[in-house]
Amino acid sequence: MMTKPLVSILIPFKNVDEYFEECLKSIQNQTYNIWEVIAVNDNSSDDSLAIAKTFAANDARFKIYSNEESGIITALRKAYAHSSGNSITRMDADDHMSPERIEVMVNSLVQQGKGSLAVGKVKYFSKAGVNDGYDRYEKWLNKLTATGDNFKEIYKECVIPSPCWMVHKENFEASDAFNPNRYPEDYDLAFRFYEIGLKCIPCTTTLHYWRDYNNRTSRTSEHYAQNYFLDIKLHYFLKLEYKTIDNLVVWGAGKKGKKIANLLVEKNIPFQWVCDNEKKIGKDIYGIRLTHFSNLKESKNSKTIITVANEDDQNMIKSFFKELEQKPSVDYFFFC
Incomplete structure (x- = not known):
């Protein structure tokens, strides 16, 4: 026994x-x-x-x-x-x-x-x-x-x-x-x-x-506090998911998106920044120009950090990536 x-x-x-x-x-x-x-x-x-x-x-x-x-x-x-x-x-x-x-x-x-x-x-x-x-x-x-x-x-x-x-x-x-x-x-x-x-x-x-x-x-x-959570998420994402050969993408330009973008700029890690907010598309924030998410259709070897919290928007994002044959927790990652 x-x-x-x-x-x-x-x-x-x-x-x-x-x-x-x-x-x-x-x-x-x-x-x-x-x-x-x-x-x-x-x-x-x-x-x-x-x-x-x-x-x-x-x-x-x-x-x-x-x-x-x-x-x-x-x-x-x-x-x-x-x-x-x-x-x-x-x-x-x-x-x-x-x-x-x-x-x-x-x-x-x-x-x-x-x-x-x-x-x-x-x-x-x-x-x-x-x-x-x-x-x-x-x-x-x-x-x-x-x-x-x-x-x-x-x-x-x-x-x-x-x-x-x-x-x-x-x-x-x-x-x-x-x-x-x-x-x-x-x-x-x-x-x-x-x-x-x-x-x-x-x-x-x-x-x-x-x-x-x-x-x-x-x-x-x-x-x-929320900033500690974002720091931990990005720390392990960069350690466990991201490779320098990847095209790193940040989707979302709200408070969390800006925090992640700012951290990446501080770390000198290049990334593409996308959103669906017409008021922000074309603007430069932290020296990075925001573009429409549809540009990701041309992207290869991408890893996308998603900082969009709205449930309906998240469902749209999942459908978008499904069309691109990209997989959750492999090709794209929800940070909220």
Whole structure:
């Protein structure tokens, strides 16, 4: 009989005393019980540490450390450094797990073997109600997770929910763990999972309940501002998709299109800039002249970054590229 793997659950925490007990209880109530919690206090000023210590005093599987530095990345590094598990997962201190989360993910990893990434569906909840943006993100993310196609749309948004993944320790090490200092750290890690070729295991079960409230980190920290997301997208696009022999194209001249164009100009990377806005066609921005997208019919070996967010416009763009026999996530990439 195969030995059941030890799962290391890594939890950085800071000022979450209102929610922390619910989080830790949801771990204690897991149907799979071979786990350890490595929780790292990131300079809390409330009762979060006291709550963690209470759990540790009554259950040896809870191990509590303090972050001598500051920030979620250094806290995660410390947690991982003290972990002993063969399977690695992360948890947010203000959320809670479904009772079967760890069991479902462990079984998936054992069945699929090395080179796989366990994910699960997520559900947002909030006292004030979940806003439309998070609701759309949840539905989009869960649709990808149900078929394991998360990485096909990685340039749109973070396709791996930060507190709802599990991976073999060997693969986690190969992805460079929590060593990079790039924010948002969860999106950066998703790209590194993608870079080493991990395959997402399809899952149709809701495994994680994601709490939304006004002062959660992703709402308040500068590290989760839109410009950080665009920087990460372009960084990995240039590293993983673009070759100097390609004709690089930027489609869209809105705020995001201009940001991408400006970054490319700063990097001295040549590109063609197209849009369908008659007011902008023919104008020079950052020294690059905007042209009509129909000019792409003459383009060879092109890789196109699309910064157009409107759904109807995106459908038109997909039809346009289909006529050119170009493929999504191969020849063109949606950045929003």
